[in-house]
Amino acid sequence: MILIASSDAAIATLWHKELESQFSVYEVDIHERRALDLCLKKVPFEVLVVDLQLLGESGVNEIASLRDIQPQLHIVIMAKVPDEREEISAIIFGAKAYCHFDIQLSLLPKVINTVMANELWVDRKFVTRLLLEIEDITQAKHQEAKHLDKGIATMTPRECEIAGLVATGASNRKIAEQLSISERTVKAHLGVIFRKIGITDRLQLALYMNRHQQITSIWHGSKPPHQDKH
Structure with missing residues (x-):
């Protein structure tokens, strides 16, 4: 099951609509960090699509705390203002993908399939x-x-x-x-x-x-x- 979490309710709705036709998406989108932690503690998920801003000032450093709750969770980071070094940090800390907010919605299913196959979705120059x-x-x-x-x-x-x-x-x-x-x-x-x-x-x-x-x-x-x- 996929969980979508974003402080921007409108963008969360767009991601939800794009993915629900192909995947099992949790019916309630999350819009704040505390609710995210509570949800992860109660329901097992395979993939988390999360707005980086929702994680707070610590940003990608919070990825480890999410994986502490669900170690097998595949995390897809969505960034409003992408940063190359931040992308590296996100992957090192355990994310499986780092995407721009303006990613073509049609690509989201490919991102999900990639991370569910335990592979990385990153910029082509990432390596x-x-x-x-x-x-x-x-x-x-x-x-x-x-x-x-x-x-x-x-x-x-x-x-x-x-x-x-x-x-x-x-x-x-x-x-x-x-x-x-x-x-x-x-x-x-x-x-x-x-x-x-x-x-x-x-x-x-x-x-x-x-x-x-x-x-x-x-x-x-x-x-x-x-x-x-x-």
Whole structure:
């Protein structure tokens, strides 16, 4: 069954009339978000044709919350002001189609058949734009990895060891006990580490080390430099 939801009652009626001759369409169209959530909780649907504006300021970010209610739901986003990056986000967040409000009504049945076949209905240049977006993200992550690696590379094996323990939440006393050194020595090492990587406190160091570990696992598939040394 198909559910139609739009804050514009007139356009919802047009979509409804176009689809009801070929599909089972829920008899009541939805015109506000709260009613949409309630309806999804009570009635199982195969396809939701939804006006993006009805989802509120969060827009395509709300797609995930709709799928939380009905995980198997095929979502068709209808946008009054289409945006290429928004289209990418909509698909990534789980929509099966992203269409313009001014789409030819005769195409709507094709859109529905496409998403019911678990395929995507998107702009013909969508894949190219998606690949470019992925490339931009990849380059940004690579640059971040290089920056983090550069900071880690300035540390001695002992400094890396201490920084790694800070990242686990260990106190200076715990670090001192584990490494058989004094707390004063730990503090001295931390002071040097802070200067080397341009930070000012333990929290920043913990975030730095954890982020480096995340990025390292993606780019290198190995442990950070020095981490296996003593």
